[in-house]
Amino acid sequence: MENSGILMTKKLRVALIGNPNSGKSTIFNALTGGNAHVGNWPGVTVEKKEGRFKYKDFDVIVTDLPGTYSLTSYSIDERIARDFIVKELPDVVVCITDATNLARNLYLLILLRELGVNTILNLNMSDMIEGKIEINIEKMEELLGIPVVMTSGIKNIGIKDLKEAIISVKNIKPEPLKINYGTDIEETIKHIEQQLGKLSSPYNKRFIILSILQEDPQIINEVKNEGFEKVIESAQIKASQLEKEFGFDLETEIIEKRYGFIQSILKQCTKRLISVEEKLTISDKIDKIVTNKYLGILIFALFMWITFQLTFKIGGIFADYIDQFFTWLGEIVRSIKISHIFSSLIVDGVIGGIGSVFVFLPNILVLFLFLSFLEDVGYMARAAFVMDKIMHAIGLPGRSFISMILGFGCNVPAIMSARTIPEEKDRLLTILINPFMSCTARLPVYIMFTSVFFVKNQGLILLSLYALGIIVAILSAKLFRVTIPSLKGKISPLVMELPPYRLPTIKGILIHTWERSREFLKKAGTIIFLGVIVVWLLSFFPQSYEYGSEGTLIGRLGHILSPLLKPAGFGFWQAGVALIFGIIAKEIVVGTFGTLFGGEENLPNIIPRLFTPLSAFSFMVMSLLYIPCIATIGVIYRETGSIKWTLFSLTYSIIVGYLTAILFYQIGLLFI
Numbered sequence: 001m002e003n004s005g006i007l008m009t010k011k012l013r014v015a016l017i018g019n020p021n022s023g024k025s026t027i028f029n030a031l032t033g034g035n036a037h038v039g040n041w042p043g044v045t046v047e048k049k050e051g052r053f054k055y056k057d058f059d060v061i062v063t064d065l066p067g068t069y070s071l072t073s074y075s076i077d078e079r080i081a082r083d084f085i086v087k088e089l090p091d092v093v094v095c096i097t098d099a100t101n102l103a104r105n106l107y108l109l110i111l112l113r114e115l116g117v118n119t120i121l122n123l124n125m126s127d128m129i130e131g132k133i134e135i136n137i138e139k140m141e142e143l144l145g146i147p148v149v150m151t152s153g154i155k156n157i158g159i160k161d162l163k164e165a166i167i168s169v170k171n172i173k174p175e176p177l178k179i180n181y182g183t184d185i186e187e188t189i190k191h192i193e194q195q196l197g198k199l200s201s202p203y204n205k206r207f208i209i210l211s212i213l214q215e216d217p218q219i220i221n222e223v224k225n226e227g228f229e230k231v232i233e234s235a236q237i238k239a240s241q242l243e244k245e246f247g248f249d250l251e252t253e254i255i256e257k258r259y260g261f262i263q264s265i266l267k268q269c270t271k272r273l274i275s276v277e278e279k280l281t282i283s284d285k286i287d288k289i290v291t292n293k294y295l296g297i298l299i300f301a302l303f304m305w306i307t308f309q310l311t312f313k314i315g316g317i318f319a320d321y322i323d324q325f326f327t328w329l330g331e332i333v334r335s336i337k338i339s340h341i342f343s344s345l346i347v348d349g350v351i352g353g354i355g356s357v358f359v360f361l362p363n364i365l366v367l368f369l370f371l372s373f374l375e376d377v378g379y380m381a382r383a384a385f386v387m388d389k390i391m392h393a394i395g396l397p398g399r400s401f402i403s404m405i406l407g408f409g410c411n412v413p414a415i416m417s418a419r420t421i422p423e424e425k426d427r428l429l430t431i432l433i434n435p436f437m438s439c440t441a442r443l444p445v446y447i448m449f450t451s452v453f454f455v456k457n458q459g460l461i462l463l464s465l466y467a468l469g470i471i472v473a474i475l476s477a478k479l480f481r482v483t484i485p486s487l488k489g490k491i492s493p494l495v496m497e498l499p500p501y502r503l504p505t506i507k508g509i510l511i512h513t514w515e516r517s518r519e520f521l522k523k524a525g526t527i528i529f530l531g532v533i534v535v536w537l538l539s540f541f542p543q544s545y546e547y548g549s550e551g552t553l554i555g556r557l558g559h560i561l562s563p564l565l566k567p568a569g570f571g572f573w574q575a576g577v578a579l580i581f582g583i584i585a586k587e588i589v590v591g592t593f594g595t596l597f598g599g600e601e602n603l604p605n606i607i608p609r610l611f612t613p614l615s616a617f618s619f620m621v622m623s624l625l626y627i628p629c630i631a632t633i634g635v636i637y638r639e640t641g642s643i644k645w646t647l648f649s650l651t652y653s654i655i656v657g658y659l660t661a662i663l664f665y666q667i668g669l670l671f672i
Contacts, residue, residue: 012060012170017081018096019105020067023124026153027096028064055163063090071111072216075421079218085117086202092118092166099123106262113144115207116176120147120165127152128502133270140269145174154505176204181257188238195231213239214251286501290379296386304466307370309459315363322358326351327601348536348595354529363447364440365517371408372512376504380405394474395481397421400430404473407437411632415639425487429480431639432649433473435628438466441586445623448590452604453613465624472625472656532591535581539596568622569615569665579622585629614672618665626657
């Protein structure tokens, strides 16, 4: 294409789609070089990631669609993926599959082929099947009617071949795949197709009919809006008759036929080089232990305890150096002849507040490092699987535990992850209980107190707080399920794939650790910084009183709350102020103490004068359970779209946090 003698770059739009744990993000990074623009899809808080790469004469824009197992419209992720493909019409769709589990992963590809999408099949993680499974690529391409490319995203193998395939199929419009669903279902499809007539839809008729028979709500509504209500009624009656006559569930029958087609493909195109028993021996032996219904929970608790112990042991080494650095920095500033106000702002405000939070950065890095390892190695998915039956017993879907685990990092993405839960009531229930999960923003509070009062049992105390958060969340879910009518009903099942065990790369773990820790640093440079400046201003004025004393503005504010906090064991004004500012960000609880007491180096000496071990634990319980941070409050509102549920969550968390802290303190007094 030329314009005024200048060669114009041709544009291509490519969509990446695949199951969770298929390596889709790795392929996206390999194609785009990791440079991505991240935003949200219109109208929802689901992350939208776009990047681009140049290849030959093409400027290729790559959209990373949400991970999904299907193209139904039962969850937001599935709707986004399907709508983008059929309405935005990308030139090429790359279906990324886990080559070690093709039987499960190819189901999504079959749906894309039935939809008639211009698709490339990407067999990712190909390095993991070397010497175990042989795949006849040419035969697979012949049977599926599309290009097939083998890659290993993590080792950057086959990426150039994938780019070449994308360019080569840019103008191809393949015929939709037609699977034979048996005489009865095929006759039903033909009968409904005749009734539909001229239907204005981006979907082909056969895909629409199969979706109607599977009771896809979005497709059914779209067909109704076209004026085909009677066709829908007729299809539903016909489906009901088939189920009664032949004694099968129609949706299950359709799914089984698709899997039968997949098995036929695999039988013709794959060959095992070792027996199934040999291939699965190690994985099976591990799973028999870690997913055991009795041992699984104990193993999960053990892994968490080890993680917390190492968080303190390793992180504490570096924390001491950071502490010494900020102490030295404060002394340097005080030695410089500047105004008293400016000196106090720098030393008491910025260094005292920010330094009190930054000193715990090594602990946070270590915690994320080990959680990233457990996730990348494939264990965290097993933890959710182990908890599924327990979750059902207490009225929660298994997917809720996945969101709860994510809450250990940050409640905001954890709440957003609930969008993958199909049932609205289950999704809402998961959102309401997630703020009780102990995010890393609360970690500095725990470290501050355990370093003073519980030096020998830091890991155990930390584990007890994380466990308490889970217990309160579970009990709350049970209470809501029983008492709130709109949250009653059938629990949605857990449908997830257990990723293969794989030894993650050091680079991958470090990237995940950095991505999560980066949010802490951003918060320290913005929200926490502004928070400690406000604390300093309230602590400094009026100047007629000593800095941080009861007569200052912050002291007067704290005195309003202190009587209410006395039953919980910390009825002094500094604790009340710290909890108030902790609503902005939980790290500011520590930043407030640091600002009020002249820096982190003073906390080990002053904290024991105000707290006892019992009241310190009670304060940590309060910090765990009371109002979540502003960002979490905002995402609760965005995800529920309801002020009512947001206010309910805030009110409930205040009551639970306050009463639980009092309960621990008052019961503890009976034994001390």
